[in-house]
Every structure is written in C-alpha cells, then in structure tokens.
Amino acid sequence: MRVVVCAGYGGPDRLQLMERPEPVVKDDEIKIRIYAATVTAGDCEARRFDFPAFLWLPMRLFLGVFKPRKGVLGQEVAGEIVAIGDKVTRFQPGDKVYAATLFRFGAYAEYICLPQTYPVSLIPDGLSFAQAATIPTGGVNALHFLRLAQVKSGDRILINGAGGSIGTYAVQLAKILGATVDCSDSANKLEGLKRLGAERVFDYQSEDVFTQRASYDAVIDVVGKKATDDALSALKVGGCYVLGAPSLGGMISASRRNKKGPGKILFEFADYKPELLTALNRWLSEGKLTPLIDREYPLAEVRAAHAYVDSGQKFGNLVINVIPADQ
Structure with a gap:
C-alpha cells in the first residue's frame, strides 16, 4: 500500500511517498480502507516537533528521538471497513466510517487498523468521505x-x-x-x-x-x-x-x-465522548452543520498540503484524497 512517511523532524520536504505492506487486523481491531484524511495544525506541529518547552522531553520520548517512531502522520480518516477482528462487535465489513487515530497517527496511508474502542463512528447520511474526515478534530x-x-x-x-x-x-x-x-x-x-x-x-x-x-x-x-x-x-x-x-x-x-x-x-482537552459524536452526527444529518473544506490534495502531494497549512492561510479544513472515492 502507499504511505507517506515522515523521515525526520523538519519541513514538508521530510515527507516521503513510499510502499509498505498492508497492516494485519488484530482481534479487537477494525481495518479501514482510507479514502480521505486531513492535514491539521497538529499534524504539522508533530512533523516540525513544535511543542512547548515543558512537553519537549516527554514528547521526544513518546514520538521518537530523531524522527517520528510511527513514521506515518495524520490523525483523521474516513473510509470503509474491509475486515474486523474476532472480538469486534460494533462494526461490520462494508461500514463507512470516520475516526480519530489519536497518537497512533497513521492517516497518510491506504489502510489502517484501529481498536474498536477508538473514536470511530458511522458516517452520517449525505456526507462524502472528504467531509467526514474533518469531524474528529474540528x-x-x-x-x-x-x-x-x-x-x-x-x-x-x-x-x-x-x-x-x-x-x-x-x-x-x-x-x-x-x-x-x-x-x-x-x-x-x-x-x-x-x-x-x-x-x-x-x-x-x-x-x-x-x-x-x-x-x-x-x-x-x-x-x-x-x-x-x-x-x-x-x-x-x-x-x-x-x-x-x-x-x-x-x-x-x-x-x-x-x-x-x-x-x-x-482549559480541558477533549476526551472524545460518544455523546459528542452522536450530537455532531445528528446535526450533520439534519443539514444544520456543514464541514468546511478549503482545499483537497492527492496523497502524492502531501508536501504541498503541509506547506499550505504551515502558511496559516487555511480556512476550515484541508483534505487529503488518499484513494479516489470511485476506486
């Protein structure tokens, strides 16, 4: 599968398109074929390793000393479940979902495996994969x-x-x-x-x-x-x-x-309670809430996408079309 790997901390040029084997789903995981991901300010901060001084050492140890240990960045995905583990009860293959990958990252890839306990939700009626991918962070x-x-x-x-x-x-x-x-x-x-x-x-x-x-x-x-x-x-x-x-x-x-x-x-960081997703999905389905997308880029142009977010000009959300929706 195609992935974008962050080869080291720094500018967008540190992002490299590569091939890797598809992940194998574990008993408590779902495997998602990713159609859309996003580039957030948080993704760019992780790429640059741009964190407050008091977080420098713990984040360096957590993310990786010289480069991101996970390699593949990105924290929001939308796609279709293609496989589930033996212990998964919430979802079925064929379900169209959006999810937050949290500090697993991994969104800049054609497939990802996530625990079913993660913030994963069925995509509300009427939303595209690109729109749904923007929900978890924003x-x-x-x-x-x-x-x-x-x-x-x-x-x-x-x-x-x-x-x-x-x-x-x-x-x-x-x-x-x-x-x-x-x-x-x-x-x-x-x-x-x-x-x-x-x-x-x-x-x-x-x-x-x-x-x-x-x-x-x-x-x-x-x-x-x-x-x-x-x-x-x-x-x-x-x-x-x-x-x-x-x-x-x-x-x-x-x-x-x-x-x-x-x-x-x-000050309190969001904990992704299920009721937050439920409320958002209802308003999205009713047309009261509309995801705002500024630009969309193909996976191969993720460097340009990161550069645009770095510029501070992004209005709303920036989407990466990992796999075109018609494939």
Whole structure:
C-alpha cells in the first residue's frame, strides 16, 4: 500500500511517498480502507516537533528521538471497513466510517487498523468521505469547548482564531445552540466567517480584539496560550474564558487567577465522548452543520498540503484524497 512517511523532524520536504505492506487486523481491531484524511495544525506541529518547552522531553520520548517512531502522520480518516477482528462487535465489513487515530497517527496511508474502542463512528447520511474526515478534530473539539463554556441560547461569545478546523465548526455549533457569535482571525478569513454566521469580525493583525469590554458570556480562544487581563476584561460578570491551546504558563496563570476572580479561565482537552459524536452526527444529518473544506490534495502531494497549512492561510479544513472515492 502507499504511505507517506515522515523521515525526520523538519519541513514538508521530510515527507516521503513510499510502499509498505498492508497492516494485519488484530482481534479487537477494525481495518479501514482510507479514502480521505486531513492535514491539521497538529499534524504539522508533530512533523516540525513544535511543542512547548515543558512537553519537549516527554514528547521526544513518546514520538521518537530523531524522527517520528510511527513514521506515518495524520490523525483523521474516513473510509470503509474491509475486515474486523474476532472480538469486534460494533462494526461490520462494508461500514463507512470516520475516526480519530489519536497518537497512533497513521492517516497518510491506504489502510489502517484501529481498536474498536477508538473514536470511530458511522458516517452520517449525505456526507462524502472528504467531509467526514474533518469531524474528529474540528467538530469534536469545537463542541467540547462550547460545552465546557456552557454556551446557551441568548449568549454572546467571541471565538478567537475562528478560521481554522476547530473555529469554523465552533461558529456553526454556537449558532445552533442559539448564541450570537463574534470572530477574530486574519483578514483573508473574515468574509468567510460572516457567511458562517458571525455577526462581527475582527482582523487580529490590525484591530484590538478585546476592546469590547464586559461584552461576552464566553470567549473561546482556539489559538491563545494564555488569557491576558485585557482579554478577561471582555467577559461579562460570570463569564468564562476557554483556552483551547494552553501553555504550561497559561495553565498556571489560569489556576492562580481563578482563585481571585471574577471570571473563570477554563482549559480541558477533549476526551472524545460518544455523546459528542452522536450530537455532531445528528446535526450533520439534519443539514444544520456543514464541514468546511478549503482545499483537497492527492496523497502524492502531501508536501504541498503541509506547506499550505504551515502558511496559516487555511480556512476550515484541508483534505487529503488518499484513494479516489470511485476506486
């Protein structure tokens, strides 16, 4: 089978198209023929080994000292189950599914084997493989952050870094929940965010995002590492600030700040609870939620795909068509 291997930490040129044997399914695993995968910011961080200082040593030991031990990157897949292990009860061959590979990675390949206990779901009716592949990272994390903030109908929220995989899902989900949404990102993404339902948009490169004092019931910060005093001043009394990508310093600062009040800083990584997938699938099936795809690349052009994500220009999701859907 064709795979893309990361030969060492660094730029997109470290990615190499190769041939490897197909994986053999174990008793508790499903084997998926992958039609679509994605390139997320997290995949690019793993390729570059771009992690906070406090995670450097444990991540080096976990991922690999000189190059990724797993070799094949990618954390989101959509495809068809072609084999199941003897102990698998949730799925059958022929099921069309999407899945998060988590720290197994392995999405840049024509086949993958995953435990049936992993975040795997049947693809909702009406979705293509390309659309379904974007759900595990963007959809799950967006809904997790909104639930962490307890966003409800009538709330006004701000999503900082709204133009990426998580942010474009979060805008739509917040609207589904009945909230009014303001967004911040780079200028080239603002019109797209308006089309998704944002009421006000801010270019973070030329505007102070947090000039709206005491305006928000919640701020969902997808890109910020630490909540500043200016950012917290944008919260209404009783509001909360969700850090989607906290640094160690940001978490320590948040813990100290929460003891003083007012306003809460929250940080919690998504745990892929089944109810998150169930809710997303329902809204996707009903047409209330639409995966946003910026570009699609064939597997052989994964270097170009990574370079585009590195550029920061991606709006929504970037999909890798591993196997054309008509094959």
